[in-house]
Amino acid sequence: MVDYMEGVYRRRVPEPGGELHAPPGRSAAARRRAQADIAHACERMSVDPGFVRLRRRFAIQAGLLVAAFLGSYMSYLLLSAYARDFMSIRIAESVNVALVMGIGQFLLTFVLAWAFGRFSERAIDPLAAQVRDRAAGGARPHPAARDGADGAAVRP
Numbered sequence: 685m686v687d688y689m690e691g692v693y694r695r696r697v698p699e700p701g702g703e704l705h706a707p708p709g710r711s712a713a714a715r716r717r718a719q720a721d722i723a724h725a726c727e728r729m730s731v732d733p734g735f736v737r738l739r740r741r742f743a744i745q746a747g748l749l750v751a752a753f754l755g756s757y758m759s760y761l762l763l764s765a766y767a768r769d770f771m772s773i774r775i776a777e778s779v780n781v782a783l784v785m786g787i788g789q790f791l792l793t794f795v796l797a798w799a800f801g802r803f804s805e806r807a808i809d810p811l812a813a814q815v816r817d818r819a820a821g822g823a824r825p826h827p828a829a830r831d832g833a834d835g836a837a838v839r840p
Contacts, residue, residue, distance in 0.1 A: 729815070729819055734811065734815045734818060741807060745803055745804070745808065752792075753796055757789060760785050763785070764782060
């Protein structure tokens, strides 16, 4: 689902034509150079507009879902504490409003988890794949033709 946030995708990708890690037996300078290359790649990705958009979408999505759940739960708690007459209204023989709202909290949790997964699959995961491809150096050019070095149209 949201593998970029869960740490599933931890493969670091070197710059095109560069090495990721200096093989064992290399000098300390080569290892430092490889670490600096990784740091520069991370800095470039942190300001990439696609990555910024990805972080913003995830933060908004998570914030809205958490706010919805906390609002529902706090209303349930406050009604239980201060509106006992309302919560004790019988709906069926032994079922009152408090029981229905309590069970509704469990249902709301599952509905919000489902909504999070569905929205992530549609709006966040494709954007994460684009950012991941760009970080890997495999960013494909736009389907429209680009101009080559000599001004001629180049087809991908």
